[in-house]
Amino acid sequence: EPEVTQTPSHQVTQMGQEVILRCVPISNHLYFYWYRQILGQKVEFLVSFYNNEISEKSEIFDDQFSVERPDGSNFTLKIRSTKLEDSAMYFCASRLGLATDTQYFGPGTRLTVL
Amino acid sequence: DAKTTQPNSMESNEEEPVHLPCNHSTISGTDYIHWYRQLPSQGPEYVIHGLTSNVNNRMASLAIAEDRKSSTLILHRATLRDAAVYYCILRAPPQFQGAQKLVFGQGTRLTINP
Numbered sequence: 357e358p359e360v361t362q363t364p365s366h367q368v369t370q371m372g373q374e375v376i377l378r379c380v381p382i383s384n385h386l387y388f389y390w391y392r393q394i395l396g397q398k399v400e401f402l403v404s405f406y407n408n409e410i411s412e413k414s415e416i417f418d419d420q421f422s423v424e425r426p427d428g429s430n431f432t433l434k435i436r437s438t439k440l441e442d443s444a445m446y447f448c449a450s451r452l453g454l455a456t457d458t459q460y461f462g463p464g465t466r467l468t469v470l
Numbered sequence: 471d472a473k474t475t476q477p478n479s480m481e482s483n484e485e486e487p488v489h490l491p492c493n494h495s496t497i498s499g500t501d502y503i504h505w506y507r508q509l510p511s512q513g514p515e516y517v518i519h520g521l522t523s524n525v526n527n528r529m530a531s532l533a534i535a536e537d538r539k540s541s542t543l544i545l546h547r548a549t550l551r552d553a554a555v556y557y558c559i560l561r562a563p564p565q566f567q568g569a570q571k572l573v574f575g576q577g578t579r580l581t582i583n584p
Binding site: 360398400404405406412414449455456457458459461 | 514519
């Protein structure tokens with residue numbers, strides 16, 4: 357069964373450094389999402405992406421964050437200058453198309469900012 | 471998304487049925503009822519969804535009240551692997567909501583005793 361994959365599974369970085377989290381959505385899906393979950397808290401929406409542009413973003417998704425679909429398969433989340441409070445699990449999700457509403461999530465990347 | 475209310479936690483025994491309730495008294499006539507779950511240290515996973523009629527799939531059943539103000543996710547024979555946080559989420563019809571994000575509440579933490 358096709359699945360969303362994410363790399364790396366765990367990323368440790370120093371405060372102020374840039375990180376890129378990578379996702380490979382399910383191949384024929386058209387909608388892509390990033391969510392995050394701080395330890396012990398709810399899953400929170402960050403951004404949605406469709407047709408090579410951001411369709412919605414949350415207040416969390418400020419100028420330090422960016423997303424890109426550099427080729428036909430990858431979907432990346434970049435944090436330019438990480439802060440301690442960016443430490444969280446980051447989940448990528450994809451959705452087939454307009455007629456279906458199921459989002460398929462990846463296993464997540466645990467980001468630890470020291 | 472309209473608001474849903476779920477118990478914070480529930481406990482059941484292995485191989486027994488589990489009924490997870492969700493109240494959604496402000497549901498609109500076109501909102502679908504979706505259930506996702508999050509197993510420990512994993513991303514959220516789609517379980518089931520429905521509009522008016524009860525629904526069954528290989529994972530679970532969804533019983534929807536006649537007035538649609540509440541629903542119940544039914545796991546017919548719980549296993550240890552079903553221990554997770556279960557989220558009830560209302561969604562506008564997919565063709566009317568574009569790339570709309572999923573809004574997660576706190577969900578119900580289900581514990582399964584051996």
